[in-house]
Amino acid sequence: MLKIENLHAEIDGKEILKGLSLEVNAGEVHAIMGPNGAGKSTLGYVLGGRPGYEVTSGSVTFDGVDLLELEAHERAAAGVFLGFQYPVEIPGVSNVQFLREALNAQRATRDEKALSGGEFLKLARGQADLLGMDYDMLKRPVNVGFSGGEKKRNEMVQMGIVNPKFAILDETDSGLDIDALRVVGDGINRIMRAPDKAVLLITHYQRLLDYVEPDFVHVLADGRIVRSGGKELAQQLESEGYVGIAA
């Protein structure tokens, strides 16, 4: 589904990704762990098409299409979802309005019919319910005044509504309390565990991986994947740290 080959990317002239290769097939969950500043969020931004990140060499194909050629919104319409490490506050734009615009824009890009107000609200209400988010929060401006955990939960509600094929979830577990972690873990499984979908789960902790069991675990250090293994690698990292492994 996703094939990254020898990816080099820089921001403001500073090279952050230094020859990263990774292949993710449909039906798989891959966890990416690694020290602070290793380039994990950068990988997410490059895949999402954030302006300012320049790919200097390498390639990324998504379902055979050159992902790097697509504009950010086209990547979303193609089925790529980026769950933000730091979800952004948007004063003056309600969650409902934002998500309806987003979903219908994706549908328009795919030549699908727009959802009516009623259809959309039913969908949004259902997803908010499943993730234990109070429906009133959907009427509030996007992420404004949300607690850290509420923002992350909101990311998952958004993912449920747009129902992507491939999700990059950047530290979705950080800031969540113990119960919320389980709700979010269940949400990821429910929305994304399917034979035709895949997930790239960026995390620092084993906890989330207890709920969302990865098929593969990779260590990203200094802009490259330096080690790959099964889910036992995460346990090993938890007990031993990156020292030694990432070297």
Place this chain on the structure above:
Amino acid sequence: MAAVMELPSTREESWRWGDPAAIAAAAGLPRGEAPAGAWFLELEGARAVFVDGVLDEGRSDLRHVAIAPLEGGTHVLGARTTGHGWSLRVEAHASAELIQIVHIATGGENHVPAEIVLADGAQASVVETYVGTGWSNRSTRMTLGAGAKLARAVRLLQTAGFVSVRDEADVGAEASLIVTMLGAGDAGTRIDGAITVSGDDAFAEYGGALLARRDQRQECALSVRHAALNGQSKQIWRAVAADTSTASLAARVEVARDAQKTDGVQSLRGLLLKRTATVNLKPELEIFADDVKCAHGATVGELDQRALFYMQSRGIPHAKAQALLTRAFVGDAFAQIADETVRDAFVADADAWLEAAL
């Protein structure tokens, strides 16, 4: 016609960002066809259409609005309006029906004075829409008796030329004046406002949005003077500038020595859609009373790049994301419009502008 037009000079402080040359150019545009369109909102009430400053009786239904000779006052542009204009006078404790006025300009210059006089406890609501091209020059004098309420909403939608609006208001005790302006056309714009809160416990709100694009220049010079006890005023202005345009706001709150317990809110915010555009903000407070609350803020910024990417990453194309953020930015300036149909019209005008400008 080579009549020399006396126009304000940009050497005058209040005209420092002004564009008198654009007024002269607009006045020189040849008269032509009136633009077609449905400019009235779907609301019951009195209607007046002025074409190049002359009442079009066939398309008007004046009801309680009168046409009368009026003085344009002493303001440099307002003074030129002296002549026949429209007058709304509402008796004590009466409520006038909504009044809609459409000003259609086809070229050249046209000048119309107006007065709105509300006796004690009277209420009125006025919506004005400017379309077409040429120089449209207006003066409007508003007098609110004790406890009177006036809501006035003005849509400046001329596609070319210049619109200059001079407003003077006197707000009596416990009265409420709410004026909302929207500049969303392609004409040059000059709004001059002089509001006096002259009765105790009165409320005056004068705000709006100027949306400028291409090489357009729009500006507002406003002063609200508190001369009585316990007055409240609000000046909520949003200026958006695209391309190489300039939007300028000079807003002043003056609190006289006796105007204790005044509560003045002034919020001037500018948004640059391009680095080549300009927003000028000049907030001024002049306070002679000691027991006064005046909150004010003036900021100019650009759209939040992180928010733009966040929206794009959810599938919203760049221009649409810009439009949603800009609309949210402008929205604060329309919140005071009580009538939903009028407020929706302002939002729709702003949306149409965004569609064209982005």
